[in-house]
Amino acid sequence: MALDWRNFVARRVAMLFEDGDVINLGIGLPTLIPNHIPAGLKVTLQGENGVLGLGPAPPLHEINKDVFDAGGAWATLNPGGSFFDSAVSFALIRGGHVDITVLGALQVDTEGNLANWMVPGKLMAGYGGAMDLITCAKKVIVAMEHTNKGDPKIFNKCTFPLTGAHCVDIIVTNMALIEVTDKGLLVKEIAPDTTIEQLKAATEADLIIPDDVKVMTVYE
Amino acid sequence: MGKLMSILEAIEPIKDGDTILVGGFGPMGYPGRVMRAILKQTELKDLFFVANAANQNYLVAFEKLLRTRTRGMIATFTRPSAAADKMYNEGTLEIIPQGTFSERIRAGGAGIPAFFTPVGFGTAVEEGKTKMVIDGKEYLMEKAIKGDVAIIKATKVDLDGNCFMSGCTKNFGALMPAAAKYTIVEAEEVVKVGKIDPELVTVPGILIDAIVKVGA
Numbered sequence: 001m002a003l004d005w006r007n008f009v010a011r012r013v014a015m016l017f018e019d020g021d022v023i024n025l026g027i028g029l030p031t032l033i034p035n036h037i038p039a040g041l042k043v044t045l046q047g048e049n050g051v052l053g054l055g056p057a058p059p060l061h062e063i064n065k066d067v068f069d070a071g072g073a074w075a076t077l078n079p080g081g082s083f084f085d086s087a088v089s090f091a092l093i094r095g096g097h098v099d100i101t102v103l104g105a106l107q108v109d110t111e112g113n114l115a116n117w118m119v120p121g122k123l124m125a126g127y128g129g130a131m132d133l134i135t136c137a138k139k140v141i142v143a144m145e146h147t148n149k150g151d152p153k154i155f156n157k158c159t160f161p162l163t164g165a166h167c168v169d170i171i172v173t174n175m176a177l178i179e180v181t182d183k184g185l186l187v188k189e190i191a192p193d194t195t196i197e198q199l200k201a202a203t204e205a206d207l208i209i210p211d212d213v214k215v216m217t218v219y220e
Numbered sequence: 221m222g223k224l225m226s227i228l229e230a231i232e233p234i235k236d237g238d239t240i241l242v243g244g245f246g247p248m249g250y251p252g253r254v255m256r257a258i259l260k261q262t263e264l265k266d267l268f269f270v271a272n273a274a275n276q277n278y279l280v281a282f283e284k285l286l287r288t289r290t291r292g293m294i295a296t297f298t299r300p301s302a303a304a305d306k307m308y309n310e311g312t313l314e315i316i317p318q319g320t321f322s323e324r325i326r327a328g329g330a331g332i333p334a335f336f337t338p339v340g341f342g343t344a345v346e347e348g349k350t351k352m353v354i355d356g357k358e359y360l361m362e363k364a365i366k367g368d369v370a371i372i373k374a375t376k377v378d379l380d381g382n383c384f385m386s387g388c389t390k391n392f393g394a395l396m397p398a399a400a401k402y403t404i405v406e407a408e409e410v411v412k413v414g415k416i417d418p419e420l421v422t423v424p425g426i427l428i429d430a431i432v433k434v435g436a
Contacts, residue, residue, distance in 0.1 A: 049248075050388045051388050067388060085322075085395055086321075086390075086395065087322045087323060090322050124315070127296055127297065161343070162343045162344075
């Protein structure tokens with residue numbers, strides 16, 4: 001069965017995880033990622049609301065109203081999990097004990113800057129825990145749709161107020177997997193149904209596209 | 221007088237202009253009954269709130285207090301909240317990163333006037349703040365937050381005020397009592413002293429001034 005683009009992106013992101021990683025998943029698309037973590041890989045999911053070892057969503061009749069994720073969705077705790085207050089939770093984050101954070105973006109740019117907390121004049125959501133996570137997690141992965149209804153989201157320079165400066169490591173979209181490097185945005189993989197021309201047209205930023213760029217694939 | 225009292229007795233010491241720390245991550249750990257009593261049964265005004273979030277769908281009494289009785293707020297995430305949007309546009313809502321929010325409150329209760337964090341460097345958060353390079357890395361100085369009042373929710377509280385907060389409901393409520401001069405805890409379960417395992421006390425009772433028993 002072919003995956004829709006959201007699950008395709010979620011699965012490709014999950015394939016970047018390594019055994020033992022402690023991972024924080026943002027709201028939106030990243031919440032699909034737990035369904036795609038490769039079998040046998042042991043990772044620990046952290047919620048900044050004060051939990052390590054988040055498990056799958058519970059069936060309705062087994063909800064514990066005190067166990068939820070940072071998006072406010074009911075969750076379960078895996079064996080070995082733990083609960084703590086927000087100071088401890090952000091000590092884990094700020095202290096560099098979270099290996100990977102995956103989150104969405106409104107804009108991201110060639111310097112690895114990320115904007116996701118407001119659209120000037122239109123919308124103000126707030127930072128939540130995103131600013132701490134992207135500043136302090138060892139690896140920051142942006143998972144998002146490549147464009148906003150056709151308008152680019154990947155720029156040479158973000159125009160919206162930043163959530164974090166020089167923080168993004170990898171961008172995974174429905175069109176490509178891109179690494180943020182000192183030289184600029186390096187396209188590592190292109191989605192099977194995307195051409196280089198389409199990718200360039202959908203991206204405001206300059207892209208480095210090597211001759212041997214790979215096709216983005218996920219496990220069956 | 222014991223600490224167990226009615227909601228009205230518990231909120232009586234709150235004054236116009238007070239800074240109030242409110243526990244909860246969204247509706248979880250949010251002291252909704254006491255907040256509703258402040259809205260419905262007092263005419264307190266010019267309040268300054270320190271709360272992680274505003275949300276017009278889940279925190280209804282708080283939304284109304286923000287609309288009509290509030291001079292300012294510090295928060296981290298306020299979507300969706302029309303009252304918070306209005307405050308933001310008027311310059312009375314300060315949005316800060318959640319880890320800085322929790323640590324500023326922790327510091328306020330721990331006798332630490334300020335601390336340094338890398339979070340916010342290179343963003344609007346750094347504006348007006350003291351910067352320092354420590355061991356080659358850039359940091360912002362963030363000041364502690366203290367309040368006149370903290371209002372929190374516990375899963376279970378004993379008559380001395382020892383609180384147990386279950387699962388993810390500890391969040392900010394576990395930090396706020398130490399940072400406030402006067403703390404009200406609401407709980408559905410109030411038990412005799414000794415009925416909470418000391419190993420499971422989230423907030424020591426000496427930090428609690430008023431206990432309010434509420435219905436489920």
